[in-house]
Amino acid sequence: MGHPTRILAALCLLFGAQSALAQVSSPSSAWQPAPSASGTVVPSSSSGPNSQWLEVLGSNLYYYDEQRAGVLPDDFRVDWRNTSVLTDGAVANVNLSAGFFDAGNFIKALFPLTYTLSSIIESALLWGEAYSSSSQAYYLDETLRNGLDWLMEASSQTDTLYMFVGDQTAYWGGDLNIPQPRPVYSVTRENPGTDVFASTATTLALGALLYSGKALPLSQSVNGTLPSSLRNTTYADSLSNRAVQLLELAFAATPMQVYQKAVDDIAWAYPSTDYDDELILGAAYTAMATGNISWVTTAIDTYSTNAYPPTFGALNWDSKRPMVPTTMAQLALFLPGADSRLSFTKFQNDSEVWLDALVAGNMKDTHTTPGGLFWFKGNSASASLNPALNAAVLCLKYAPMASTSAKTDAYRQWAQKQIDYALGKNPMNTVYQVGLHPNSAFNPHSALASGGTDLARINTSPPQELHVLYGAVVGGPDEDDKYYDVRDDYDQSEPALDTVAPMVAISSYFVGQGQSASNPFFVGLTAPRIIPKRPSSGLSGGAIAGIVIGVLLGVALLAVLGWFCWRKRGRNAYRRRKMGL
Known part of the structure; x- marks a missing residue:
């Protein structure tokens, strides 16, 4: 790194940049992925x-180092990465330089980040011993603190949550020449984003559980295991307090709405469908983190008035509905007797509505x-x-x-x-x-x-x-x-932060099984890869014919509008527009 970059890095540290330093003792030699x-x-x-x-688990956590932004230490184990985007958030007097680049380019997006961190944290609350037995607890801690500290900084101003950095600039290159300055976007009490307030509360509450040393139940008789070296009650209390603040804001700020209603400029990226799932999850995990029974009541009330359990639909960064009944079942085991309506059997039955349709192959x-x-x-x-692996994680959980x-x-x-x-x-x-x-x-x-x-x-x-x-x-x-x-x-x-997250959970599950785990399928894979010839147009013959017919019939505009609305579902709204291709 050049001299000016080092000066900026020093200034960032001086004026409160997140350090993302792991509390777990660093290994004597950095873990590195093995050759393919x-x-x-x-x-x-x-x-x-x-x-x-x-190796799967270690490489997954290594990916989050590859995506890390902000000040990187001199001995950073990814030797081709550099300190970057040190002025992120400066325009709003908030330091958003750290965190992670979301995917193949350089935006930072809070909504999928909260889902990613929540998924990883939950794996550590269920199968946490895997991180200790594999000597990956240090890298787990580093990854989580880099993300959690960024969320704490993003929510550090009263009644405000900064939830997006960057724009649609079609920059293709390395981390040293990222176009500056980068815009930042926020939601506030006056112009709220119910979903992102609540999803951030969920992630921080889960982090509080992990750092306070409280495992999630695996079953009616067995609790999950924890990477015990992460315990830090001071940090856990900070996360828990902020989770409560954000969840209260999610329920109090009106109108209740998805975040892109408040910030239309970023409606092109990761648009949210609804917010009831985030509210329920936020209330459930905050109840577990704090022991405050009023949040149990809030979770049950919100669940009861929002058409649960779901019978179909994917599980991803946008829609968490399929996992909501399972979380409520966990809540019933974690805080038994907290509310007369908190019945494990009821939420067990609700969980199996979606899961049974999934495994039977008759889901709509x-x-x-x-x-x-x-x-x-x-x-x-x-x-x-991504949706298939997310569903697999829910099945294992x-x-x-x-x-x-x-x-x-x-x-x-x-x-x-x-x-x-x-x-x-x-x-x-x-x-x-x-x-x-x-x-x-x-x-x-x-x-x-x-x-x-x-x-x-x-x-x-x-x-x-x-x-x-x-x-x-x-x-x-x-x-x-x-x-x-x-x-x-x-x-x-x-790849993206959230496409790797389910594999983190999956690999921690299998690492936790020790020698009884069957080998991952690739170990015995000897057949050569098949790389098909890509259609030169990138479109099937049917698609081309459809476009031609549409033009001839004079309904191209209607077709485009229909296509646009359909593509707004899920990640598609992001993928098709973000690089300007």
Whole structure:
């Protein structure tokens, strides 16, 4: 780094930049991902966790270092990353320089970040011993503090939450030349974002549980395990207090509305559908973190008036509805007797409405691709692996709480099929986590890693990705199981904070099983990758014909408007517009 950058870094630290320093003792030597060829080595039968699942978990956490923003220490383990965006938030007198870059470019988006952190924290509240046994607790702590500290800074001004940094600037390049200044966007009491107030409260409450040493229940008789080295009651209290403030704001600020109603300028990115799921989750986890029974009542009241349980729909950064009944079941086990309506059996039954439809294959607007990937209509067209893996995590999390052993087995078996698919058991013989195996996806859509600066020649400049983006989980294949592995197909090839999060949970689950864990599918994968020839137009013949007919009939405008409305669902609204391609 050049001298001016070091001066800026020093100033940021002097005037209150988040340090994101882990409290866990750092390892004597930094953990680094193994070469991809190591993915073919069968783990030994020695004691301890399965070494290949450990590699998946370690690489996943390494990805969050690759995405880290702000001041990086001199001994930072990702040697190709640099200190960056030190003035983020300065225009609003708030320091938003740290945190994470969201995906393949350089925005910072709070809404998917809160989902990402919540997912990782929950894995540590259920299967936390995995992080200790794999010597990854230090990196877990680093990752979480970088994200949680950023949320604390973003919510540090009274009745204000800064929830987006950046814009649609089509910059393609490394971290040293990111265009400045970068705009910041906020919601306030007067112009609220109910969903982001509540989702931030959820994440901070979960963080408070973790750092106070309170595990979540795995079942009616067993609690989860914790990485005990993370315990810090002072930090936990700070997180808990802020969670309460934000949740009170979410319920009190009017009108209740999704955040893009307040900040239309960022409606192009991660638009929110509703907010009742965030309110319930926020109240439930805040009740667990604080022991305040009034939040239990609030969670039940909100649940009862918002058409739960759901019968269909994907689980992702936008819609958490499928996980809400399971969280309420956890709440019933965590605070038994807190409210006469807090019945574990009721929420157990509600949880299984969605899960039973999922594993039976009769859920509305879903099907399974020919190769075995579960597909959610209107959601899986972009980042197809993400909703399937999120559902797999929910299956693994809920299985021990199921009403019958048969259901426990069914949920785990369904999850295993989706996990195997992502890790190589698919028609392309592709491992969709970068760097794990010779068959791993190798061309992720990442401005940071590509080494290119020419957006017009994104696929060929350079022809080979400059840096291996270890641990990244790409979007995934299309509905015909085809994966082209090209940078400009960001629906398929772009990793993001939230596409990696379910794999963190999955790998921690398997690491926690020790030597009893079956090897990840890629270990025995010897068949060569299949990389299909990409259609030159990027559109199917039917799509082309449809466009032509639309033009001839004079209804192109109507078709475009319909397409736009449909694409606003899920991540699609972000993917298709964010890079200006």
